[in-house]
Amino acid sequence: MQYLIYENRELYVEKEDAEVPWLKIFTKEPYKELTELPEALRKKLWRVYEIIEKEMLSYYKPTKINMASFANMLPRVHIHVMARFKEDSYFPNPMWGEKLRKSSLDLPNEEAFHKKVFEALNREFRN
């Protein structure tokens, strides 16, 4: 199930339904490409990315963070942030690549992670 983790006036963060921790960052105003975002909004988008990456690293201690922006089917730019683990089904392939094994992941509680992300973003953007 996809659901909302955080939103402010300009940006929101959704959880993607996947075997690995995977969040997606959207601007409320839709844009096709990253360079079409006004500069101030693009900076805020990267700030959201950085906060999520740091929280993922600290909470999950993943093998690697993966990040991507495709939106080929529906051309509305958004950023995928994924925590990857050597035990996940696709590693070292991207999550869009060939599945290599049955996942043996045993991850800590996701709700506590989402709460940390919400709180960190709220601290950053509440003013």
Add this chain to the structure above:
Amino acid sequence: MQYLIYENRELYVEKEDAEVPWLKIFTKEPYKELTELPEALRKKLWRVYEIIEKEMLSYYKPTKINMASFANMLPRVHIHVMARFKEDSYFPNPMWGEKLRKSSLDLPNEEAFHKKVFEALNREFRN
């Protein structure tokens, strides 16, 4: 064949051998994750990304720009920038996804594009 398109003291840009226009941005100093880059360097990395995206959009008029950072095999963060076209072999899948057709792309001269990227990055970073 992969080869160097641009370099300065801190960053360099390589061409990836692929059916679509595809450049990769590296920091000379290796880092595992994006948030490990010093803030000033991360800003320069995103500035390089923006310049490449704009040159790709203007030169190739692609259906969509794709961007990604994985580095799962060799954990050294770098950014992929790809111009995607509805006629390419994988569209709308990511370039790491399932191949869907034989490409019927007929793209303009790549060297002229690389020269434009070099000149734009050189203007930005020569001081």
